[in-house]
Amino acid sequence: MSEPRWLNEEEAQLWLEFREFLWGFPRAMDRQLIRDAGMSAGEYAVLAAVSEAAPEALRSGDLAATLQWERSRVSHLLRRMEAKGLIERCASSSDGRGQDIKLSDAGWKTIRSAAPDHVSFVRETLFDPLSAAEQEKFGVLLAKIRSAAVDRNLW
């Protein structure tokens, strides 16, 4: 039961900045999407993933794997999106357990109209503020942090 090494001044500062960032960025992104496209970030992610798989229909489980989401999360969101008319689900022909996901016409219209604003948001908030070298460095740092957590089965 040894005392842990508490955070020093600079560490505490970084931790604070980090925590605010982890909350603030997704929130800013959500707001942008809701405002410009009437859509949540989750819905955008699904529409984008399914549209990229087109013209193949995407299996629900593949979607979960691509997005690294839990199956049930995908399932709940797909149900809501189907109710809104953004996507269509039909039993997979090859596997009776599977669900094939496709975009409806409204889904296509929605993603196509939302994409430019969203890409602009991503550019303005993530890429424009950083030089090319900084962008690369940032990716490296994120990867280091993540892989350390993965190694410890914490991710």
Added chain:
Amino acid sequence: MSEPRWLNEEEAQLWLEFREFLWGFPRAMDRQLIRDAGMSAGEYAVLAAVSEAAPEALRSGDLAATLQWERSRVSHLLRRMEAKGLIERCASSSDGRGQDIKLSDAGWKTIRSAAPDHVSFVRETLFDPLSAAEQEKFGVLLAKIRSAAVDRNLW
């Protein structure tokens, strides 16, 4: 109606890594806290903030400001935490509208027992994987991104 500049290969890669990170890190932290302390990250944040303000009682609104949370979020969480016996709320003596927040004995016990494991988690996942120079660089990058978003009223 000009086409936006779509993301190139490296940019798309970084964006993907970034999105997974934004989801994955908080999730890993939640899991650690739930597992080791039976507590959500939100509850931990509240207990930590209130304990740091001690022995002064913290006003609900100050707590919201400190954590940069919405008032209603604080209010909902405090209600649940009060029901669990982690905190106590009483009307502020100086302002009839205000609520003074204090930790209960159980709240103190909980935060004291949870803190070491949580600090260890933070060290292992954020600080240990990065050199001192990288830590500083990381903070700078986060600040750049955030301040660009703030400047555009996107945060």
Added chain:
DNA sequence: CACATTTAGTTGACATGTCAATCTTCTCCC
């Protein structure tokens, strides 16, 4: 003092995510 406005905080409706349980369909292997 009285009334309009601001400020602190709560509440309710709803969207979203998690976990555990469940249901179906496939796959294996005898």
Added chain:
DNA sequence: GGGAGAAGATTGACATGTCAACTAAATGTG
């Protein structure tokens, strides 16, 4: 073929967050 168990997906209960509407106390102004 038939039954055990794995795999795909859904469901329900619950925790959490958002927004908008609300209550109540403080403040400010004539």
